[in-house]
Structures are given as C-alpha cells and as structure tokens.
Amino acid sequence: MIVMSIAGVDPSGGAGVFADLKTFQAIGVYGTGIVTALTAQNPYRFFSTSPVSPKYIEEQIDSVLDAYEVEFIKTGMLYSPEIIKLVAKKVNEYNLKAVVDPVMVATSGGDLTKEDLAKAMNKYLLPQAVLTTPNISEAEKLTDLKITNKEDAIKASELIKCNNIITGGHLDGINTINIDGEISIVKQELIKTDNLHGTGCNLSAAITAYLAKSNDLSTSILKSLDYVYEGIKNGNYGTLIAKI
Ligand code: PXL
Numbered sequence: 623m624i625v626m627s628i629a630g631v632d633p634s635g636g637a638g639v640f641a642d643l644k645t646f647q648a649i650g651v652y653g654t655g656i657v658t659a660l661t662a663q664n665p666y667r668f669f670s671t672s673p674v675s676p677k678y679i680e681e682q683i684d685s686v687l688d689a690y691e692v693e694f695i696k697t698g699m700l701y702s703p704e705i706i707k708l709v710a711k712k713v714n715e716y717n718l719k720a721v722v723d724p725v726m727v728a729t730s731g732g733d734l735t736k737e738d739l740a741k742a743m744n745k746y747l748l749p750q751a752v753l754t755t756p757n758i759s760e761a762e763k764l765t766d767l768k769i770t771n772k773e774d775a776i777k778a779s780e781l782i783k784c785n786n787i788i789t790g791g792h793l794d795g796i797n798t799i800n801i802d803g804e805i806s807i808v809k810q811e812l813i814k815t816d817n818l819h820g821t822g823c824n825l826s827a828a829i830t831a832y833l834a835k836s837n838d839l840s841t842s843i844l845k846s847l848d849y850v851y852e853g854i855k856n857g858n859y860g861t862l863i864a865k866i
Contacts, residue, residue, distance in 0.1 A: 623834040626656060648849075697720060722826075791812070817854075825850045
C-alpha cells in the first residue's frame, strides 16, 4: 500500500510532509511526499514560507505516479488557489481518493497562505474529496458560519461539500462527523499541553493510512482520533506503535 501526502514542509517535523511520513510509517503504509512549499518554523514560532511553483509540484506528482500505484492521498498546506486547482486536476486525472486537510493557518499563528483559499477549496477540491478535516476556524471559512457550539458545528458540517469531520480541539473536544449526511458526535477529553502543533496534519495522514489499509471511513476516523490523542498525550507522533 502506497499513499501520498501533498503538503508543505515543516523543518521541525511536527507538521507537514515530514510528520505525515512518520504517521504513515507508524500505521504501516509506505508514504510518498509531494512538497508544495517550504516553511521556516518551530512549534512555537512561524518565520516564513517559500512556495514551490505549480509546474514543479505537478512534475513531482507525475514522477511518483509514473512508478507507483497510489489510491489514497492526503492534502495539507496548498498555499494558493493555483495549487489547489492543480491538485484537483491531478486527483481527477489519476482517480485519487483524497483526504483534504483544508489548511489555512498554522496552530503557531503563522499565516500559511497568501490568499483566501476557502473559495478555491469549495470550488475545485472538496467536491471530489473522500473526506475533509477542518478545525473550527477552517470550517467557519469554508461555510461563512460562526461556530460557537455543537449545533453550529452540525450546521456547518451539513454545508461542507463532502464528507467531513470538524475537529473539536477548539470546541470542548466535540468532534462532528458527517458521513453521507449521517451526523455523529465524538467527544474527546482535552489534554492540557503547550504543543498542539501538527495535530491536524497527523489526523488527516492517519485517516489516509487507515483507509489504505482497507478500513471504512468511519473506522478510519475513529482510529485516527485515538492515534492523535495518544500523540498529544505523549508529545510525539509516529514514534508510537499505532494500533494497526
Ligand atoms: O497544521 C497546519 C500546517 C500544515 N502544513 C504545514 C504546517 C502547518 C502548521 O504549522 O507547517 C507545513
């Protein structure tokens, strides 16, 4: 089983492509990584971003898919509407099943993107995605709703253009899952920590890996929530032996 991450590079290894590869490895699938942008950052401070050209992102994707059979991919930081459009084109061209983490802002507060990406996500990528995994602020941007409670989250999840989990790290641990229009709520205990960097990246990577291992969508989400919870508790991802 070969999966692919299309995302940015966080050199401190907690988020982005490097983190995704560790999570793929921990769950027992072979990971490939397409770089959309470099960043200079650590878990506490964001310095800058240097994007890769869409043409070179396309060349990376084509070179990997020329050799490897890939069914499931995840996308993370896509940086610009042009890159979102390109990735949507590739998903379509190669018939890829995409888990989309609609990254817009880093946990550390850095603006990862130069433009409002929500419009391009809604138009090009989400309509053909298997799942999207917004946090509260990303779900607000995708739907133009303000989310302050469970009812708001359910409303937003019904507006998002594909199956989704709205993660509850900023909503008392209330995760709202919408699969084929069926809503379920999974409440998790919140852990007191100063390092939540990369939680979203690792969640979507874990879901992708579990899907590649033939788990259904609901099972993949539940196992991945567990994986990320343990990662937060231990301050680390990928070094865990995941429940495969
Ligand atoms: O978790 C959002 C995110 C995604 N991708 C990259 C990041 C971050 C957060 O820092 O650095 C590359």
